[in-house]
Amino acid sequence: MAFAPTISAFDASWLRGLSGLFVKPARLQIAALCCRKGEREPEILLVSTRDTGRLILPKGWPEADMPAFETALLEAYEEAGVIGKADRRPLGSFRSYKGLASGLKLRTKVLVFKVEFESQVDNFPELGQRKRIWMTVSEAIEKADEPALRRFLKRHRNQLF
Numbered sequence: 001m002a003f004a005p006t007i008s009a010f011d012a013s014w015l016r017g018l019s020g021l022f023v024k025p026a027r028l029q030i031a032a033l034c035c036r037k038g039e040r041e042p043e044i045l046l047v048s049t050r051d052t053g054r055l056i057l058p059k060g061w062p063e064a065d066m067p068a069f070e071t072a073l074l075e076a077y078e079e080a081g082v083i084g085k086a087d088r089r090p091l092g093s094f095r096s097y098k099g100l101a102s103g104l105k106l107r108t109k110v111l112v113f114k115v116e117f118e119s120q121v122d123n124f125p126e127l128g129q130r131k132r133i134w135m136t137v138s139e140a141i142e143k144a145d146e147p148a149l150r151r152f153l154k155r156h157r158n159q160l161f
Contacts, residue, residue: 027061027098028062029060029062029096029109029111030068030072030113031057031059031072031075031111032057032072032075033057033112033113033156034115034117035116036117037161038136041137042157042160043136043137044135044136044137044140044153045057045058045076045080046132047079047080047130048132053131054145054146055140055143056145056146056149057112057149058075058079059110060074060079067088068090068111068113069087069088069090069113072086072112072113072115073115077124077125078125078126079130080132081120081122081124082115082117082120083120085116086113086115086116090111090112091112091113091114091156091159092112092155093110093112093152094146094148094149094152095148096108096109096110096146096149112152120132137157137160140153141154
C-alpha cells in the first residue's frame, strides 16, 4: 500500500511560502520617542501630521549616511525642535502606514529610538507645519492616532525612566 499524501499535509507551508512572493515588503521608518520627566509620570512628545493632523511620533525615512539613532535625533529636531540624546539601540518597533500624496498607503515598520529631552528650540525646519504636544504617557496612549503606537506605548511605558 503506497502512501498518498493529502493536500492538507502540504498546503499550509506551500501557501505561506507562495504568499510571500506577493506581499510587498515593509518599508523602514525611524521614530524618535522623545521623553522627559513629568510631575506624575514621564511625558512624551507627539507631533501632528502635516496633512490630517493625526498625532504621531516624529519619524522619517532612514538617512543613508548616518546611523539610525542619529536619524531619530534629526527627525526630533526637524519636526519638533527637540534636542536630546538618543539611545544607540532601538526600544522596539511597530507596524504602521505612511500616506503618500497620491493617496496610496505604504505599509511600514517603525523602528523607535528613545530620545532623552535636553532642550527645545523655537525655530526648526517644520515650524508652522506641525503642532508639538507634550503629554503624559497615559494621555499619549489615549490620544495617539495609530493603534499600533498605542500598543507600543503600553508595552514600553516602564522603560522610559
